[in-house]
Amino acid sequence: MRTITITPREEFRISVEAENISSDKFASLNIEQIKSLAVWQGNRQKALSDLFAIEGDDAPATAEEITIRLLGDFSSVKRIAEGMTAGLVEVQGSVGMHAGNNMKGGLLSITGDADDWLAREMRGGKVVVMGDAGNYVGSGYRGEKCGMRGGEIEIKGSAGAYVGEHLCGGSISIGGNAGDFPGAANQGGTIFIGGSTYLPGAEMSKGAITVKGEAKVLPSFQKMEIVQIDGVDFQKYAGDLVDNGKGELLVGVGSS
Amino acid sequence: MIIKGGIVYDPANGIYGEEMDLFVDQGRMAEQAKGEEIDARGLLVMPGGVDAHSHIAGKKVNTGRIMRPDDSRQGTQSRTSVCRPSTGYTVPNCYAMGYRYARMGYTTAFEAATPILEARHTHEELAEIPIIDKGALTLFGSNWQVMECVRDKDLSKLAAYVAWGLRAARGYGVKIVNPGGGEAWGFGGNVKGINDTVPGFDVTPAEIIRGLAKANEMLHLPHSIHLHFNNLGKPGNYTTAIETLDLLRDIKPSRMRQIVHVTHMQFSAYGGTSWRDFESKAPVIADYFNNHNHATMDMGQLLFGSATTMTADAPLEYGNARLTHNKWSNHDIELEESSGVVPMTYFRKMLVNAVQWAIGLELALLVKDPWKILMTTDSPNGSPFVNYPEVITLLMSKPKRDAEMATLHEQVPKRTTLAGIERELDWTDIAIMTRAAPARILGLQDKGHLGTGADGDVTVYNLRPEEVDASQDHALVKKALANALYTIKGGVVVSKEGQILATPPGRTFWVDAAVPPADADRLMLDLEDKFAKYYSIQLSNYAVQDAYLPHAKAIRAGLPVEPLPEVA
Numbered sequence: 001m002r003t004i005t006i007t008p009r010e011e012f013r014i015s016v017e018a019e020n021i022s023s024d025k026f027a028s029l030n031i032e033q034i035k036s037l038a039v040w041q042g043n044r045q046k047a048l049s050d051l052f053a054i055e056g057d058d059a060p061a062t063a064e065e066i067t068i069r070l071l072g073d074f075s076s077v078k079r080i081a082e083g084m085t086a087g088l089v090e091v092q093g094s095v096g097m098h099a100g101n102n103m104k105g106g107l108l109s110i111t112g113d114a115d116d117w118l119a120r121e122m123r124g125g126k127v128v129v130m131g132d133a134g135n136y137v138g139s140g141y142r143g144e145k146c147g148m149r150g151g152e153i154e155i156k157g158s159a160g161a162y163v164g165e166h167l168c169g170g171s172i173s174i175g176g177n178a179g180d181f182p183g184a185a186n187q188g189g190t191i192f193i194g195g196s197t198y199l200p201g202a203e204m205s206k207g208a209i210t211v212k213g214e215a216k217v218l219p220s221f222q223k224m225e226i227v228q229i230d231g232v233d234f235q236k237y238a239g240d241l242v243d244n245g246k247g248e249l250l251v252g253v254g255s256s
Numbered sequence: 257m258i259i260k261g262g263i264v265y266d267p268a269n270g271i272y273g274e275e276m277d278l279f280v281d282q283g284r285m286a287e288q289a290k291g292e293e294i295d296a297r298g299l300l301v302m303p304g305g306v307d308a309h310s311h312i313a314g315k316k317v318n319t320g321r322i323m324r325p326d327d328s329r330q331g332t333q334s335r336t337s338v339c340r341p342s343t344g345y346t347v348p349n350c351y352a353m354g355y356r357y358a359r360m361g362y363t364t365a366f367e368a369a370t371p372i373l374e375a376r377h378t379h380e381e382l383a384e385i386p387i388i389d390k391g392a393l394t395l396f397g398s399n400w401q402v403m404e405c406v407r408d409k410d411l412s413k414l415a416a417y418v419a420w421g422l423r424a425a426r427g428y429g430v431k432i433v434n435p436g437g438g439e440a441w442g443f444g445g446n447v448k449g450i451n452d453t454v455p456g457f458d459v460t461p462a463e464i465i466r467g468l469a470k471a472n473e474m475l476h477l478p479h480s481i482h483l484h485f486n487n488l489g490k491p492g493n494y495t496t497a498i499e500t501l502d503l504l505r506d507i508k509p510s511r512m513r514q515i516v517h518v519t520h521m522q523f524s525a526y527g528g529t530s531w532r533d534f535e536s537k538a539p540v541i542a543d544y545f546n547n548h549n550h551a552t553m554d555m556g557q558l559l560f561g562s563a564t565t566m567t568a569d570a571p572l573e574y575g576n577a578r579l580t581h582n583k584w585s586n587h588d589i590e591l592e593e594s595s596g597v598v599p600m601t602y603f604r605k606m607l608v609n610a611v612q613w614a615i616g617l618e619l620a621l622l623v624k625d626p627w628k629i630l631m632t633t634d635s636p637n638g639s640p641f642v643n644y645p646e647v648i649t650l651l652m653s654k655p656k657r658d659a660e661m662a663t664l665h666e667q668v669p670k671r672t673t674l675a676g677i678e679r680e681l682d683w684t685d686i687a688i689m690t691r692a693a694p695a696r697i698l699g700l701q702d703k704g705h706l707g708t709g710a711d712g713d714v715t716v717y718n719l720r721p722e723e724v725d726a727s728q729d730h731a732l733v734k735k736a737l738a739n740a741l742y743t744i745k746g747g748v749v750v751s752k753e754g755q756i757l758a759t760p761p762g763r764t765f766w767v768d769a770a771v772p773p774a775d776a777d778r779l780m781l782d783l784e785d786k787f788a789k790y791y792s793i794q795l796s797n798y799a800v801q802d803a804y805l806p807h808a809k810a811i812r813a814g815l816p817v818e819p820l821p822e823v824a
Contacts, residue, residue, distance in 0.1 A: 140326075141325075141326065141329070142325040142326065143323070143324050143325035143326035143327070143328075144326040145326070145582070145599075205581075243581075
């Protein structure tokens with residue numbers, strides 16, 4: 001196991017683009033080379049070590065063998081673990097936008113909160129957030145027809161709007177509430193929401209969405225039977241019928 | 257400039273792979289010149305590429321960009337000291353259009369379809385496309401004035417309108433897309449064949465096509481009519497193609513060229529009665545072209561992967577949108593056309609797409625005379641133009657085709673004849689299909705060849721045609737074609753090994769055709785009435801002003817001042 005620890009040198013007032021913080025990028029590099037990797041802060045290109053203190057094992061190792069520990073506030077640092085295929089990125093704090101973009105494998109774990117676009121267009125691997133997440137968790141970026149295609153996202157807290165927009169596969173679980181329109185245009189993924197939400201599954205054609213708490217359901221969903229899961233009653237709906245959809249929506253009984 | 261020792265392919269001048277020096281003086285090919293020396297010893301040298309049909313500018317392309325931010329983020333490149341930033345793959349930004357053509361060794365490209373009403377937008381974009389020379393074809397096929405003239409059998413007024421329309425749009429030639437269908441689509445319908453009546457006009461597509469073809473020849477336009485058939489993209493449509501071609505056999509050309517250029521033939525060479533029994537009728541179409549001399553075509557090759565379909569054939573786009581559940585843009589262009597845009601992905605394992613892929617190649621390989629068929633992808637409808645090297649290598653290499661076939665749906669060899677075609681095109685064929693023929697078909701006298709006085713557009717590829725076997729080393733060939741060693745435009749090296757070195761502005765060609773004043777006067781009465789009653793803008797604001805064409809090159813046509821050479 002090779003462990004590398006990264007700590008911000010200051011509180012960033014201008015956000016940082018750090019797609020180079022990923023186990024794949026670090027794999028073949030020694031510490032000195034890692035320190036000189038490029039990051040952008042605003043319109044200035046800098047070396048990773050200009051903005052962060054970096055220490056850890058010097059010898060290169062494969063991506064699977066790497067653990068990257070991020071200690072401190074990374075909430076203005078974007079694109080952490082972008083495109084990662086293996087290994088572990090462990091954040092003791094919060095992360096900025098686009099963390100885990102396009103991830104294909106490995107584990108990204110965040111003890112704090114995640115900002116918007118967490119794990120968008122993810123292909124595989126796992127993302128765990130102990131706090132809350134912003135909008136567009138696991139969704140497709142602007143104009144994209146397919147968001148997340150595989151892997152797993154687990155948010156212990158709440159999430160913003162458009163969770164799993166254009167979801168094509170994989171699973172997302174939100175412990176708390178989710179904002180408006182979770183699973184919009186879902187084409188085959190599964191979403192579980194522990195709390196409440198508003199208008200889930202708009203334009204969904206396939207896949208499943210389960211809401212344990214309350215949810216306002218679109219009128220274009222057809223009411224089906226009551227089903228029981230682990231002793232809890234759920235109202236089942238089929239839709240979204242505006243798109244001739246064959247998706248399944250379950251909402252905890254007691255909600256409208 | 258002297259380009260030394262290249263193996264030159266200049267089929268228009270009967271040069272088929274001869275070692276020779278070329279001279280460029282003041283932007284034109286010359287007998288002698290001094291200055292910069294380019295070492296092309298043993299390398300493949302051709303005239304600058306000419307694309308006669310590509311969607312590079314205007315409202316459809318821009319709608320594609322707006323609809324597809326997902327496409328914009330493909331292929332982004334930062335600015336350099338010479339280049340502005342590039343974005344996009346199927347619908348690149350204006351700058352990328354110029355850079356990408358130049359890198360492949362192309363120096364000329366023609367926008368395929370512009371309604372007069374939206375021509376100003378087209379020219380705004382064309383003016384921003386660097387390096388390449390360009391022009392825009394103007395849509396006439398569902399135009400009210402055209403259909404009224406055809407209905408009234410008033411050919412001289414029709415010719416006057418075509419001339420006026422080209423002038424108003426600063427357009428280069430007559431484009432006809434699914435004639436009559438654009439009007440019918442205004443009522444949610446379409447025309448189902450060339451003898452179907454267009455609602456409200458009492459004319460048929462057949463009459464529109466013949467009328468415009470005759471007007472085109474009356475005006476001696478440099479290009480023939482440029483036709484997108486009715487029923488395009490539908491199984492069994494090859495009969496419509498043959499019927500339409502037969503309509504035009506008796507019309508006499510006014511210049512040494514075809515009577516009709518059929519565009520993206522691949523989309524109109526379909527057999528079968530539905531997508532279930534869909535099959536290739538490319539051999540029938542190719543036979544027709546082999547036995548007749550009044551028509552030329554371009555391939556409209558389809559390649560697997562991302563594309564953006566865009567056409568004035570609005571009912572077709574409605575079908576595409578329904579079929580794919582994809583985003584759809586639908587547009588009505590007042591008295592002139594309708595249009596649509598739908599993003600598309602073509603799949604190897606989808607039988608229909610795989611057969612379409614094979615049809616384009618069949619056409620190019622079965623038509624014996626390369627002067628009759630141009631290499632295009634109807635960019636970005638079949639695939640974006642950056643993939644031309646892929647198409648060229650497929651045409652040059654049977655092993656490459658076989659390797660591709662092995663990855664396709666297993667029914668392809670049964671539904672097409674491609675597997676049995678042994679022909680491999682050589683560099684002469686390719687030079688004709690990508691240079692000499694498009695220039696001749698468009699009527700661009702100074703393009704597509706390297707004779708004295710021609711434009712100084714020369715491409716040097718990092719390939720030794722005398723050593724490389726394009727059939728076996730197709731990967732090498734593809735790489736060399738993607739980034740020319742030198743692209744020279746008007747005597748300036750604009751691109752070297754894929755690096756853009758200079759970005760001179762290209763010219764925009766348009767055709768200024770003269771007509772008898774009496775016909776123009778009769779026409780104006782009609783137009784004043786239409787603008788007063790129907791158009792959303794004033795007649796005085798309609799025409800594109802010269803300010804929109806900062807580097808215009810007008811080509812005179814119309815009633816001949818001196819007798820034209822007799823046509824064989």
